[in-house]
Amino acid sequence: MSEHDGASTATSGSQGGAPAVILTVDDDPEVSRSVARDLRRRYGGDYRIVRCQSGGEGLAALRELTLRGVPVALLVADYRMPQMSGIEFLEQAMDLVPSARRVLLTAYADTGAAIDAVNVVDLDHYLLKPWIPAEQLLYPVLDELLGAWLAGGHAVQAELRVVGHQWCRRTADLRDFLARVQAPYRWYPVEQPEALRLLEAAGADAEPLPVVFTAAGQILVAPTRTQVADALGLGTAPSEPVYDLVVVGAGPAGLGAAVYGASEGLRTLLVERTAAGGQAGQSSRIENYLGFPDGVSGAQLAQRARRQAMKFGAEVVTTKTVVALRGAGSQHSVVLDDGVSVAAHAVILATGVSYRRLTGDGLDEFTGRGVYYGASPRQAQDCADKDVVIVGGANSAGQAAVHFARHARSVTIVVRGPSLDASMSRYLIEQVDALENVTVRTCTEVLSARGDDHLTAVTVCDVRDGRTDTLPTGWLFVFIGAEPHTGWLHGRVARDDHGFILAGPDLLHDRRGERAPDTTSRSAGRRKVDESPAAPPAPSTIWPLHRAPYHLETSVPGVFVAGDARAQSGKRVASAVGEGAMAVMLVHRYLAQQ
CATH class of the missing domain: 3.40.50.2300 (Response regulator)
Structure with a gap:
């Protein structure tokens, strides 16, 4: 290896520690x-x-x-x-x-x-x-x-050292966060002498974990994501009180909206509760996204989109959760979990979905200690020569199985349905079938989990005859269901019975699929609204205006929805990105009328 020498340039990579x-x-x-x-x-x-x-x-x-x-x-x-x-x-x-x-x-x-x-x-x-x-x-x-x-902010990221326990839920969450924001760090299992020396030198105890040491000399004990993000130089607070557009959620839909909004001149704020990418950001390889015939990882796609949005001037705030939406008319207010409120002329809700939690005995107890919802690329290395169980039959589960199969001794896919055909793309089914160390158990569900300080086995049940079986494993990854992050909108924005946000034409029907009640009087000779597609809809308890709602507009005029959180959405990366771009076009149309 050759050490560096020579003249300095304007593109310095030596900020904040050792040179890049x-x-x-x-x-x-x-x-x-x-x-x-x-x-x-x-x-x-x-x-x-x-x-x-x-x-x-x-x-x-x-x-x-x-x-x-x-x-x-x-x-x-x-x-x-x-x-x-x-x-x-x-x-x-x-x-x-x-x-x-x-x-x-x-x-x-x-x-x-x-x-x-x-x-x-x-x-x-x-x-x-x-x-x-x-x-x-x-x-x-x-x-x-x-x-x-x-x-992209990489050169100003300080080197982090993390001391923790592999089977600690807080430590697992921290390592996943660092992986998703692609922050370099060195990992010290607390059992190793070097980790104990670090703790002793810092005057820190082995509990609570994890403990994070920054290059600037900070010692963060069991830190929040916001504290870690601040140490990395990531934005964690809005810089302005008012924006043209606030995008809630940085999955593919939110990133698409931020890129198009900022590139078209809107002062855009993107708020994300964890890291860019959403569920898609955890995918090891997305192979059916347009323009990437050999695939692209979700993290790479998300980080490139994040850089693209910032290049156009979008402001990105991480580790902040939006807890309330207030206001009406041309002025909306978005409230963050730290009490900070920002005003926006328009809002795009791209909050996405999360995996459904398993409810069997012991499964909650071992969450973060062998049971994980979703997976990060780093975990495949941890599973080298181990037995892995994956629950789910959609594309995310298939992508994870293919990725883990490169490292794990065996991978077992547990799916409740009779086959993978109903929910997984054909190209992934063919890849799974070709892997010798991958087994698919259909008509099966997970009943319980057991272990000591971490998971050691799960019990599964054949839903056809009730027979049970025990699968020895220390690694269970769950990719089932789609629960929208919309509970904070209860009573504010119309949703369906599953919590997905109603938009556009759906607002003219109630949650049972019926026409929303017409609150205006009709003369005997007047045609009914539902018999005349060209006529503007009458105001109702769901949609308050005489004009028709735009395609992605929610029950609150000026507030739009894009991606997986929308009722009847496509649940694919490409459709989410497209809806994010379309939502910005509709935002322009909305703002032009104000």
Whole structure:
């Protein structure tokens, strides 16, 4: 490995701790030295340049850097290498350093492969060899990529050290949060001597856990997500009292709304209670999203969308929950859980859904200690050579099964229905069927869980004949049901019997699918409203105005809904993103009439 030297540049990656890394991989010693030399000459003052001569060596270096909490800003890999090509290296590197920018070096004859890699590894750029002069062909490209990496806030993230217990619910929640915001940290299980030395040096006890140590010297004992987000430099409070548009929820629908709202000139605030991505952000690989034929992870898609929204000027607030919606007419008020209230001319509700909780004996007790709702990519590494049980038969469950199967000894999918055909896409069913270490148990449900300090086994039941069976496992992941995050809107916005938000034409019917009562008088010669599609709807207890509601408009004029929280929504990433964009178009139409 080569240490950094050379002149400083404007794109500094050395803020807030150790300098970020630019890592190069090339098996040709001459080319490898040439790449490192040009990188040191331009970026050596602000970045550490690490040179590797094989894909395996590069992955080993990335694992070491990740373990030490050193941020990696840029990966530069040659396409043609023995044992592991540059594309294969970058694809595996995505799991270790998902926020790093990726560049492929290729000869002219291999440009077709480089273009294919744009989708395979979410490639940021490919460069033709040789890149002479570097001032014209190399540095402008890398300057732009490093600038984008810095704009994403990665360089100002302090290195974190986390001491905790693997089977502690609070620790599991913290590690999942750090994974979802792609924050580098070093993990110290409390049983290890090094963890005990850290606690002793800090004067902290082994309870409560986790304990977080920041590069700035802060010691956070059992911190809230907001405290951790503040330590990472993430926005946790609105900067303005009034916005044109407030988007509640940063799943695919909310991110889509924030991108289109900000890009079209609306002062946009995006509020997210955890991290960007929603349920989709936990997907290991989404393969049916338009434009990504080889798939993209939910975390990558979410983080790229978040950066895109911020590039256009959207303000993103994380770890804050919206608890109330007030106001009417052209002025709405969104109240956060810390009591802060912001005004908005229009609001888009993109609160999404969460997985339904299992109710059997012991399942709640072991939540966070072997029972998990959803899954983060890091957990696949924890499950190496273990037996994993996945509950659910939709796409999210299938994606998780395929991902876990790469690491786990066995994966068992438990689904209540007679097959996966009713809820899982065909491409995923075929992938699951092809995996030798994956078993699908149909017509089965989980009854209970047992263990000591963590889960050790679950009892399942065949719903056809009531026979039970015990599955030894320390890892149960649940992907069932879709409960909307709309309880806080009770009595404020019309919802169906399951809590999903009614919008557009649905507002002209009550929750049983009938026409809402007409509160206006009708003369004998006047045509009934429901017989004349062109006539404006009469005011009702659900929809108060004479004009028809816009397609995604809720029972509160100026408040729109997009994505999974909407009644009868498509429950797919593409449809959610599309609804987010459509909602912004309708917001413009609404604002033009005010």
